[in-house]
Amino acid sequence: MKIAFRPTAVLLTLSLAVVGLAACSEAPAGENDPAGAGACKPADVKLVGQVRNESNPYEASWLAGGDAFAKTVGLTQQRLTYGGDSTKQQEQISQILAGDTKCLVMNVLPNGDSDTAPIVKGADKAGAFLVTQWNKPADLKPADYKTWISHITYNGVESGKQIGDALAKSIGGSGGIIALQGVLDTAAAKDRFAGLQESLKANPGVQLLDQQTANFSRAEALTVTKTLLTKHGDKVKGIWAANDDMALGALEALQQAGKSGKVAVVGIDAVPDAVTAVQNGTMTATVSSDGTWQGGIGLAIGFCVATGKLQVKDIAADNRAFFAEQFLITKDNAADFAQPKTNPSDFDCANVFKRVAGPLK
Amino acid sequence: MTVTSGVAASRRIFRRGAAFRDAGPPVALVVLFLIFAALSPQFRSIENVQNIVDAAAVLAVVTCGITFVLMMGSIDLSAAGVMGASALTVSLLVANNRNDNDFGLAGIAVAVVLGCAFGCLSGLALVLLKVPSFMATLGVSAIGLGVATLMFAGVQPNITDAMLKSWAIERFLGLSYLTWIAAACILVGWLIQRYTRLGRYAFAIGGAEEVLTLSGVKVKPYKVAVFALAGAFYGLGGVMVTSQLGAGLVQAGNGYDFSAITAAVVGGTLLTGGRGGILHSAVGVVLVMVLTNGLVQVGVSPYWQGGVEGLIVVAAVAAAVIPQRRRNQVVK
Numbered sequence: 001m002k003i004a005f006r007p008t009a010v011l012l013t014l015s016l017a018v019v020g021l022a023a024c025s026e027a028p029a030g031e032n033d034p035a036g037a038g039a040c041k042p043a044d045v046k047l048v049g050q051v052r053n054e055s056n057p058y059e060a061s062w063l064a065g066g067d068a069f070a071k072t073v074g075l076t077q078q079r080l081t082y083g084g085d086s087t088k089q090q091e092q093i094s095q096i097l098a099g100d101t102k103c104l105v106m107n108v109l110p111n112g113d114s115d116t117a118p119i120v121k122g123a124d125k126a127g128a129f130l131v132t133q134w135n136k137p138a139d140l141k142p143a144d145y146k147t148w149i150s151h152i153t154y155n156g157v158e159s160g161k162q163i164g165d166a167l168a169k170s171i172g173g174s175g176g177i178i179a180l181q182g183v184l185d186t187a188a189a190k191d192r193f194a195g196l197q198e199s200l201k202a203n204p205g206v207q208l209l210d211q212q213t214a215n216f217s218r219a220e221a222l223t224v225t226k227t228l229l230t231k232h233g234d235k236v237k238g239i240w241a242a243n244d245d246m247a248l249g250a251l252e253a254l255q256q257a258g259k260s261g262k263v264a265v266v267g268i269d270a271v272p273d274a275v276t277a278v279q280n281g282t283m284t285a286t287v288s289s290d291g292t293w294q295g296g297i298g299l300a301i302g303f304c305v306a307t308g309k310l311q312v313k314d315i316a317a318d319n320r321a322f323f324a325e326q327f328l329i330t331k332d333n334a335a336d337f338a339q340p341k342t343n344p345s346d347f348d349c350a351n352v353f354k355r356v357a358g359p360l361k
Numbered sequence: 362m363t364v365t366s367g368v369a370a371s372r373r374i375f376r377r378g379a380a381f382r383d384a385g386p387p388v389a390l391v392v393l394f395l396i397f398a399a400l401s402p403q404f405r406s407i408e409n410v411q412n413i414v415d416a417a418a419v420l421a422v423v424t425c426g427i428t429f430v431l432m433m434g435s436i437d438l439s440a441a442g443v444m445g446a447s448a449l450t451v452s453l454l455v456a457n458n459r460n461d462n463d464f465g466l467a468g469i470a471v472a473v474v475l476g477c478a479f480g481c482l483s484g485l486a487l488v489l490l491k492v493p494s495f496m497a498t499l500g501v502s503a504i505g506l507g508v509a510t511l512m513f514a515g516v517q518p519n520i521t522d523a524m525l526k527s528w529a530i531e532r533f534l535g536l537s538y539l540t541w542i543a544a545a546c547i548l549v550g551w552l553i554q555r556y557t558r559l560g561r562y563a564f565a566i567g568g569a570e571e572v573l574t575l576s577g578v579k580v581k582p583y584k585v586a587v588f589a590l591a592g593a594f595y596g597l598g599g600v601m602v603t604s605q606l607g608a609g610l611v612q613a614g615n616g617y618d619f620s621a622i623t624a625a626v627v628g629g630t631l632l633t634g635g636r637g638g639i640l641h642s643a644v645g646v647v648l649v650m651v652l653t654n655g656l657v658q659v660g661v662s663p664y665w666q667g668g669v670e671g672l673i674v675v676a677a678v679a680a681a682v683i684p685q686r687r688r689n690q691v692v693k
Contacts, residue, residue, distance in 0.1 A: 218610060
């Protein structure tokens with residue numbers, strides 16, 4: 001007997017089976033009533049942390065922070081990564097929302113601004129508690145939703161200015177600097193560069209010789225910095241980078257050009273290597289958003305609401321969408337940030353909004 | 362008599378056509394260089410020329426690999442993943458801050474062999490499973506990135522190995538060791554292409570695979586070997602990036618797949634196979650590097666650069682294939 005292999009038939013059968021399974025698991029969803037918030041026993045809460053990937057130290061520390069919080073309440077965090085792929089992120093979210101969503105708490109890093117709306121709408125419909133970070137369109141507001149508790153982000157203008165000022169100070173208030181921008185069409189790159197421009201206004205002695213994009217990438221920053229160093233030579237006294245990866249690339253370029261230690265370098269994000277570099281003096285400053293705190297706090301806020309220790313209606317309007325506090329790391333305090341750690345008291349329901357630096361307008 | 366002279370004349374015309382076709386990219390390179398040199402005094406400084414050549418090193422090695430695949434008429438998108446995996450492998454095997462390994466050269470060899478194995482995998486998927494090379498290599502790239510992410514495990518491995526670090530920093534005759542390694546790769550690639558059966562068959566497979574099969578050549582082993590060779594070059598490329606950045610990055614090969622294809626095509630290697638070669642690609646690599654460096658040196662705003670660069674690349678390729686178009690009447 002000859003068995004014919006029919007790919008179409010197999011595919012159809014498989015997809016039917018998948019649809020069937022999805023239909024079964026979808027059944028319990030939709031029965032949830034957001035008004036029943038607070039009815040959850042701590043042990044019934046399901047914690048989900050979602051970031052792009054685990055292949056960069058920042059997002060890895062985010063998930064580690066989520067784990068650390070989950071441990072303090074005797075739960076485990078479900079770790080999701082979507083590899084920077086918007087479609088994959090939406091698929092993961094709909095899979096999670098298709099399951100039991102009664103006591104579901106999600107701490108999500110949306111891939112881009114436009115990815116936030118479908119996540120928020122899905123979570124709202126399923127009654128899942130949601131905290132988002134970094135990306136959202138300006139007109140989409142947590143205050144308009146029942147279970148989208150908070151959106152947390154950081155003021156890029158402020159951090160860009162902080163490191164700009166630190167750079168100006170370290171080169172003695174006068175001299176030429178070059179700037180390495182991030183991916184030009186991202187809000188982070190725009191805001192941070194706007195911050196540098198504010199800093200330049202405040203430090204008239206500092207001159208911006210050139211600005212180029214290195215797309216937040218260490219390898220691109222290496223090449224661009226080498227080119228700019230040959231272009232401007234010894235006029236370059238400092239390098240402002242919109243993130244630490246580029247700052248680290250610039251450090252390698254300086255080393256290869258034999259200018260190690262002669263040019264000040266600043267970055268943002270406080271990735272472990274950058275903190276080490278600040279600690280041993282090769283880098284001047286970086287800014288920390290505290291990734292481990294971000295990973296824990298989203299789950300903590302959700303957990304407090306799910307277990308009824310906080311009521312969404314009692315949360316101040318300014319705390320529904322806010323800039324969180326960020327920390328300038330210089331040689332003086334680098335040692336405190338060398339080991340990413342969480343402080344369990346930060347995740348106390350009374351303290352979850354302690355780091356609000358200002359409302360997001 | 363007339364017949365013979367006719368043949369001789371047509372052969373001469375053909376030769377002139379070939380020379381014209383091959384001259385395109387080098388001429389473009391010289392013209393581009395002169396334009397930038399006229400516009401910016403820093404661009405024509407010795408220091409900057411060293412910088413351009415140094416910056417071209419990694420791309421040159423990756424392009425060496427991809428050129429063999431392109432000559433064969435296949436395509437290879439696995440560079441990014443293979444380089445990521447090899448970068449993580451080498452950074453965990455030489456002296457580093459994550460573990461106590463210190464295998465030195467042996468660690469580098471393992472990373473290159475790993476790249477070779479990934480290439481082999483692409484080749485086997487192509488000839489045994491009949492997966493088109495486009496998809497096979499894209500899949501292998503994803504596998505490579507996956508392997509790299511597993512090895513990364515949340516903590517960046519920084520290399521402390523003095524030898525590997527020195528490759529990017531130490532100079533010989535004004536150029537970094539990495540540049541000399543790249544030059545050696547181009548030489549080895551050229552020798553393989555010119556003098557070995559593997560190189561000749563890669564050309565022949567791209568030119569007329571059916572003819573080769575009909576004359577009794579088993580092409581499948583050669584296809585796998587070409588992909589394996591390309592993988593080894595990517596593996597070495599990953600090692601070189603690690604030396605430059607001082608750390609093993611999962612994203613070590615980001616963008617190199619398409620930059621290498623661009624460089625090869627700009628240099629005159631056709632995507633349809635059977636034409637071009639290592640030296641063409643080497644010219645293409647320098648051309649791309651002169652372009653990126655020159656645009657920064659003359660001070661084109663970063664907001665314009667991406668677009669301007671793309672425009673010049675398309676124009677260069679268009680100029681390079683015009684003789685081709687007249688000869689073949691059609692270019693896919």
